[in-house]
Amino acid sequence: xxxxEIKNLYKDFGGLRALNDLSxxxxxxxxxxxxxxxxxxxxxxxxxIAGVYAPTGGxxxxxxxxxxxxxxxxxxxKGLARTFQIVKPFAxxxxxxxxxxxxxxxxxxxxxxxxxALEVLEYLHFTKHKDTRAGNLTIADxxxxxxxxxxxxxxxxxxxxxxxxxxxxxxVDEMVEIIKDLRDRGVTIFVIEHxxxxxxxxSDHVVVLHFGQKIxxxxxxxxxxxxxxxxxxxxxxxxxxxx
Amino acid sequence: xxxxxxxKAACLLIAAVVxxxxxxxxxxxxxxxxxxxxxxxxxxxxxxxxxxxxxxxxLGHAAxxxxxxxTSSILYLQYGISPWLGMIVGGxxxxxxxxxxxxPTFKMRGAYFALATIAFAExxxxxxxxxxxxxxxxxxxxxxxxxxxxxxxxxxFLFASKEPYYYIILLMLGAVLVLTYAISRSKLGYYxxxxxxxxxxAMALGVNVARAKLIAMAMSSFLTALAGTFYAQFTLxxxxxxxxxxxxxxxxxxxxxxxxRGSIAGPVLGALLLRPVSDFSRIYFGxxxxxxxxxxxxxxxxxxxxxxxxxxxxxxxxxxxxxxxxLVGRRVGELQA
Numbered sequence: 087x088x089x090x091e092i093k094n095l096y097k098d099f100g101g102l103r104a105l106n107d108l109s110x111x112x113x114x115x116x117x118x119x120x121x122x123x124x125x126x127x128x129x130x131x132x133x134x135i136a137g138v139y140a141p142t143g144g145x146x147x148x149x150x151x152x153x154x155x156x157x158x159x160x161x162x163x164k165g166l167a168r169t170f171q172i173v174k175p176f177a178x179x180x181x182x183x184x185x186x187x188x189x190x191x192x193x194x195x196x197x198x199x200x201x202x203a204l205e206v207l208e209y210l211h212f213t214k215h216k217d218t219r220a221g222n223l224t225i226a227d228x229x230x231x232x233x234x235x236x237x238x239x240x241x242x243x244x245x246x247x248x249x250x251x252x253x254x255x256x257x258v259d260e261m262v263e264i265i266k267d268l269r270d271r272g273v274t275i276f277v278i279e280h281x282x283x284x285x286x287x288x289s290d291h292v293v294v295l296h297f298g299q300k301i302x303x304x305x306x307x308x309x310x311x312x313x314x315x316x317x318x319x320x321x322x323x324x325x326x327x328x329x
Numbered sequence: 330x331x332x333x334x335x336x337k338a339a340c341l342l343i344a345a346v347v348x349x350x351x352x353x354x355x356x357x358x359x360x361x362x363x364x365x366x367x368x369x370x371x372x373x374x375x376x377x378x379x380x381x382x383x384x385x386x387x388l389g390h391a392a393x394x395x396x397x398x399x400t401s402s403i404l405y406l407q408y409g410i411s412p413w414l415g416m417i418v419g420g421x422x423x424x425x426x427x428x429x430x431x432x433p434t435f436k437m438r439g440a441y442f443a444l445a446t447i448a449f450a451e452x453x454x455x456x457x458x459x460x461x462x463x464x465x466x467x468x469x470x471x472x473x474x475x476x477x478x479x480x481x482x483x484x485x486f487l488f489a490s491k492e493p494y495y496y497i498i499l500l501m502l503g504a505v506l507v508l509t510y511a512i513s514r515s516k517l518g519y520y521x522x523x524x525x526x527x528x529x530x531a532m533a534l535g536v537n538v539a540r541a542k543l544i545a546m547a548m549s550s551f552l553t554a555l556a557g558t559f560y561a562q563f564t565l566x567x568x569x570x571x572x573x574x575x576x577x578x579x580x581x582x583x584x585x586x587x588x589x590r591g592s593i594a595g596p597v598l599g600a601l602l603l604r605p606v607s608d609f610s611r612i613y614f615g616x617x618x619x620x621x622x623x624x625x626x627x628x629x630x631x632x633x634x635x636x637x638x639x640x641x642x643x644x645x646x647x648x649x650x651x652x653x654x655x656l657v658g659r660r661v662g663e664l665q666a
Contacts, residue, residue, distance in 0.1 A: 136533060162535035174530035176523050178639075187523040190516045191535030199516070239535055 088147070089114045089243050089274045090135070095144035097130055097298075104130040106298040108144070112243070112291075117265065117275045119289030119306070121282075123318055126295040128278045129171055132245050135276075136168045137161045148243070162191055167241035169232035171248045171278070177221030181212065184220050184231055188238030206238045210264065225252050233264070237273075244268065246277040250284050258284055286310070294318070335653050347499060351492045360491040364563065366604040367498040368556060373584045373596035374505045375552035378545045380582065381591035382518060384525020385435070385542070386443040388578050389450025392430075393423040393550045395457065395573030397557025402474045402567060403466050405485070412486035416558035420551040426453075427550025428543060435542045447575065454573040473568025476561065486562040494563050501559065502597075505552055510593050512548075521545055522591070576623070580607075583626045587633050589640020598642050603629070 090112040097105040104127045112118045120128050133139045135146055137158040146153050148166055167188075176184050185203035193199050207213045210230055215223065220231060229249045236244060246265070250258050262284055269275055279285045285292065286306040294302040294309055296318040302309050309315055316324055354360055376390050400422055401415025434445040461470045468474075481487045488494060512518045523531035524538035531538050561567045571577075580603075588599020606629075607622035614621045637644060 158532040159535045159537045168533050174527040176526045187519050188534045190519055194516045
């Protein structure tokens with residue numbers, strides 16, 4: 087079944103067309119990668135899906151239902167969670183407090199919310215930081231907190247916006263394992279990433295954006311050898327012709 | 330002995346002291362000062378639901394005090410309705426006004442929100458000042474309303490001595506503190522804090538930030554209006570400058586900012602520190618330097634914002650915790666020895 091379907095999505099900011107006729111389909115249980123050079127429109131696509139922006143044109147379906155123009159908080163309760171590229175922790179609050187805000191999406195009971203939050207922290211090997219003020223965390227831990235909060239809302243589809251940027255190689259490997267494990271637990275993952283090593287290792291399917299348009303799509307291997315993709319990332323002179 | 334038992338003992342001690350104070354303090358002047366202290370602690374705690382938890386800075390809460398005071402007074406003076414009932418009516422009216430103010434303004438950020446609330450409150454003050462009669466209701470414009478001290482008794486919320494007022498406002502303060510504590514640990518409290526700190530992240534986590542703020546505003550304006558009725562019954566004279574003035578709105582915010590907004594103890598600590606300053610400066614310098622207390626508040630606020638931006642509750646809480654730690658620690662040490 088398709089958990090997310092985007093049909094001919096457009097988004098204009100004034101005269102700038104940030105998304106141009108984007109269509110893609112994500113199946114349940116996939117790890118779906120979205121890549122592209124800076125300014126290609128990746129985060130804009132996420133913001134349209136998560137309800138932050140209303141699309142200028144086109145349609146978005148989540149679990150078969152049309153979700154254009156729905157608010158972020160209703161989407162969250164429907165099972166769509168996201169992280170932010172620029173992390174936004176509740177800085178004066180503890181890590182546990184931060185995660186409990188997420189788990190309150192499924193319950194009004196404080197004890198249940200706390201239990202759920204502790205479960206998520208345990209799962210992410212984050213328990214030792216539960217009483218740390220979020221503003222005092224390192225960047226790697228803040229990224230982890232973003233994921234923890236999103237997971238606490240019990241999503242069916244998780245949008246990860248560059249959760250590996252700024253991490254050390256060993257931390258990237260750990261994050262890759264976590265994401266794979268999440269998929270095995272039934273969460274569909276839609277991931278924006280710049281670290282090619284990670285996206286190649288993770289994704290079942292990759293879409294490449296360039297100036298708001300989809301220029302290639304396929305398995306990581308197919309996409310990496312695509313002429314248009316190499317051109318978009320490196321420029322014309324790097325395309326090695328086959329003949 | 331554990332932390333919890335010490336905390337409980339401290340709470341009981343404070344409760345015993347405040348309950349017993351009128352037995353020791355016989356002077357009507359000092360009781361009056363204490364009543365006003367609790368009154369301001371109550372107002373600031375109610376304000377804190379929006380101004381502290383929701384992370385915005387409302388500067389027009391005097392409007393709700395005024396609505397409460399005027400509603401119950403008019404109902405009592407013109408229709409003989411018990412101020413207790415008028416109190417509730419005023420609260421409901423203030424809730425409606427609070428929601429009407431909140432709907433357009435909660436989309437604004439920072440200073441714009443503060444300015445918009447000032448504008449609303451001032452608008453209400455100017456209206457009351459310039460209206461003698463609103464339909465069947467007599468407002469008396471700038472001359473205000475006077476409640477004759479006749480037919481004393483609980484039913485009419487009128488007493489000859491200060492003690493009943495003391496216990497009533499103490500009860501109100503205790504109730505609003507318990508309520509605030511409960512909210513801070515509830516889903517609503519988490520949502521308010523999250524929405525105040527990082528609205529975008531909160532929304533992505535399922536928080537309808539605007540709705541949470543409106544709920545807080547509704548509760549806050551209701552509770553604030555109850556204090557308005559209390560003030561009218563306590564001073565027996567209200568006029569626009571006393572209950573709807575910008576000074577009152579500012580003083581509430583001053584107390585909250587200096588005590589520590591967003592915390593339970595902050596508003597009470599703030600009132601405890603600032604009210605005596607304001608009362609005694611009025612007693613001793615009232616004729617030579619009127620308004621001196623606001624100057625002192627300003628200086629204190631600047632110092633607090635520089636050295637303790639989260640208010641005085643933070644260092645004081647730390648001090649208290651250290652003290653408790655030492656008490657607990659020493660006990661453990663004694664047992665071992």
